Amino acid sequence: MCGIVGYVGGQSAQDVVVAGLKRLEYRGYDSAGVAVLADGGLAGAKKAGKLLNLEKELKDRPLPAGNTGVGHTRWATHGGPTDVNAHPHLDNAGRVAVVHNGIIENFAALREELAGRGHELASETDTEVVAHLLAEAYSSAGDLAEAMRQVCRRLHGAFTLVAVHADAPDTVVGARRNSPLVVGVGDGEMFLASDVAAFIAHTRDAIELGQDQVVELSRDGATVTGFDGLPADVHAYHVDWDASAAEKGGYASFMLKEIADQPKAVADTLLGRIDASGTLHLDEVRIPPSELREVDKVVIIACGTAFHAGMIAKYAIEHVTRLPCETELASEFRYRDPILDRHTLVVAISQSGETMDTLMAVRHAREQGAKVLAICNTNGSTIPRESDAVLYTHAGPEVAVASTKAFLTQLVACYLVALYLGQIRGTKWGDEIRTVVRQLSEVPRQVEQVLGTMEPVRALARSLADRDTVLFVGRHVGYPVALEGALKLKELAYMHAEGFAAGELKHGPIALIDEGLPVVVIVPSPRGRSVLHDKIVSNIQEIRARGARTVVIAEEGDEAVVPYADHLIRIPATPTLLQPLVATVPLQVFACELATARGNEVDQPRNLAKSVTVE
Numbered sequence: 001m002c003g004i005v006g007y008v009g010g011q012s013a014q015d016v017v018v019a020g021l022k023r024l025e026y027r028g029y030d031s032a033g034v035a036v037l038a039d040g041g042l043a044g045a046k047k048a049g050k051l052l053n054l055e056k057e058l059k060d061r062p063l064p065a066g067n068t069g070v071g072h073t074r075w076a077t078h079g080g081p082t083d084v085n086a087h088p089h090l091d092n093a094g095r096v097a098v099v100h101n102g103i104i105e106n107f108a109a110l111r112e113e114l115a116g117r118g119h120e121l122a123s124e125t126d127t128e129v130v131a132h133l134l135a136e137a138y139s140s141a142g143d144l145a146e147a148m149r150q151v152c153r154r155l156h157g158a159f160t161l162v163a164v165h166a167d168a169p170d171t172v173v174g175a176r177r178n179s180p181l182v183v184g185v186g187d188g189e190m191f192l193a194s195d196v197a198a199f200i201a202h203t204r205d206a207i208e209l210g211q212d213q214v215v216e217l218s219r220d221g222a223t224v225t226g227f228d229g230l231p232a233d234v235h236a237y238h239v240d241w242d243a244s245a246a247e248k249g250g251y252a253s254f255m256l257k258e259i260a261d262q263p264k265a266v267a268d269t270l271l272g273r274i275d276a277s278g279t280l281h282l283d284e285v286r287i288p289p290s291e292l293r294e295v296d297k298v299v300i301i302a303c304g305t306a307f308h309a310g311m312i313a314k315y316a317i318e319h320v321t322r323l324p325c326e327t328e329l330a331s332e333f334r335y336r337d338p339i340l341d342r343h344t345l346v347v348a349i350s351q352s353g354e355t356m357d358t359l360m361a362v363r364h365a366r367e368q369g370a371k372v373l374a375i376c377n378t379n380g381s382t383i384p385r386e387s388d389a390v391l392y393t394h395a396g397p398e399v400a401v402a403s404t405k406a407f408l409t410q411l412v413a414c415y416l417v418a419l420y421l422g423q424i425r426g427t428k429w430g431d432e433i434r435t436v437v438r439q440l441s442e443v444p445r446q447v448e449q450v451l452g453t454m455e456p457v458r459a460l461a462r463s464l465a466d467r468d469t470v471l472f473v474g475r476h477v478g479y480p481v482a483l484e485g486a487l488k489l490k491e492l493a494y495m496h497a498e499g500f501a502a503g504e505l506k507h508g509p510i511a512l513i514d515e516g517l518p519v520v521v522i523v524p525s526p527r528g529r530s531v532l533h534d535k536i537v538s539n540i541q542e543i544r545a546r547g548a549r550t551v552v553i554a555e556e557g558d559e560a561v562v563p564y565a566d567h568l569i570r571i572p573a574t575p576t577l578l579q580p581l582v583a584t585v586p587l588q589v590f591a592c593e594l595a596t597a598r599g600n601e602v603d604q605p606r607n608l609a610k611s612v613t614v615e
């Protein structure tokens with residue numbers, strides 16, 4: 001939520017900052033702004049709406065040249081998306097510019113205090129108080145980093161702040177608590193951003209900032225301290241993808257590119273996990289096997305699409321390990337006083353590694369003594385840093401707000417965790433594990449195959465563009481797939497879409513069905529647990545008898561569904577537990593195409609942001 005960029009170096013700060021904001025626009029697109037140090041003062045521009053509005057403004061009225069600057073793209077929390085509420089925010093003298101991601105919980109009291117000292121605040125935001133406090137602190141401390149430390153010690157809540165001061169040329173200062181901020185290390189230039197994507201075109205060398213740290217950037221380096229002023233340890237790392245991975249690469253949208261990236265993302269996530277002797281290795285899992293053997297319960301926490309991956313993981317973990325496993329919405333988890341102890345393994349799934357609901361659940365779990373294993377796609381982000389162990393998915397940067405390739409790789413990671421637990425707890429033989437790993441290694445090819453047959457799905461999606469409602473039903477692991485299909489359609493097409501467990505239809509939702517209502521049915525394999533298959537074929541007949549237009553997703557060779565399918569989407573045959581890896585893909589394509597046909601912008605759906613760093 002909200003993207004932040006800071007720059008000091010030899011290039012035009014306006015150009016570097018705006019290019020960085022373009023890469024961060026997925027984090028929020030309610031308004032955008034930029035400020036640069038120029039001619040001994042500050043110059044800036046900010047505009048409500050997408051970044052395009054700011055770019056147009058800067059084209060019409062370019063800022064004076066300057067080599068130090070900050071920028072922001074906003075997902076509104078306090079105050080509507082207006083020009084005035086857009087960041088950067090300045091103090092009354094116009095000497096300090098601040099951008100902010102997060103929520104300052106005690107801003108009302110601070111605002112009152114500032115008003116009492118004669119400050120006039122122009123916006124409705126919580127951020128503006130920081131600009132005023134910083135100006136005051138700088139006037140006594142004479143040092144921007146020290147002023148930032150003093151101010152941060154007074155703030156409550158979650159905040160990433162980046163600031164410049166007209167009296168401190170060639171200096172950018174940042175602070176981090178509970179929201180992401182990374183330093184980019186260039187040659188004679190330094191960057192600060194919410195995500196490495198903002199500076200990846202300039203450098204792949206980065207420094208992670210820890211909790212409650214302040215960083216001061218000059219052209220030649222970074223100095224990091226705690227909020228208390230003591231020097232802090234930092235972790236430098238090299239980003240293993242380049243600028244081209246964060247480009248659309250010829251696709252009309254990032255979402256289409258990311259859907260197409262899935263075979264590679266799955267293959268990369270599987271890479272190097274099994275050695276020549278057939279033993280599974282998850283190198284980043286730093287919880288000793290002896291402790292994993294003592295685990296008596298697994299709890300999975302996640303939000304949104306990652307939660308759906310977690311629901312599927314429950315089937316795999318219970319099947320493979322025979323350990324009881326619960327999947328919980330991270331936003332509900334800590335409020336119901338969950339039963340956790342040192343024998344509980346909590347698995348936190350998060351693409352961004354920054355989702356505040358999941359982070360708070362992780363902290364709660366660790367406070368209760370549970371071990372936390374993060375499944376995450378973002379190197380160096382907060383959730384893996386605060387967990388006991390991490391298993392990274394290798395999906396590469398996911399820019400479109402709606403999650404696609406991250407979901408498939410989260411599923412792969414969950415299966416690997418299940419197998420790994422099975423291996424060290426002895427509930428699965430080596431050859432059984434090898435069989436599943438071999439089946440997983442087939443998935444990239446199978447996803448490729450699905451992607452190659454999507455034209456009828458796209459045509460169907462276009463034909464449904466004027467409908468109000470689409471329902472999705474599935475059983476077993478097909479149920480979370482149905483929920484995921486409905487979520488994709490809601491967030492992209494802004495349609496009423498709901499997912500149900502097929503067996504629940506008769507307990508209420510079947511009343512929704514009337515003539516012509518599209519119902520997408522995810523059919524389990526007729527091989528294996530055929531009882532599941534038979535039940536869902538009956539469900540299809542029930543809804544069709546009530547007038548539904550059935551869209552049936554079934555594996556190749558399943559002839560039993562043919563008489564009841566108004567539209568039949570074929571997927572390759574997979575083992576039951578792995579079917580979500582192929583069954584989800586047509587639903588992603590369907591939602592993307594339907595949303596496009598309705599004229600919606602698929603990469604940046606309304607009201608959403610990619611990384612949800614508020615609770």
Ligand code: F6R
Pocket residue numbers: 303304305306307349350351352353354355358401402403404487488491610611612
């Ligand atoms: C939906 C979507 C969201 C995220 C959720 C969790 O397409 O992307 O539902 O899955 O906000 O985000 P992460 O995985 O970053 O914790």
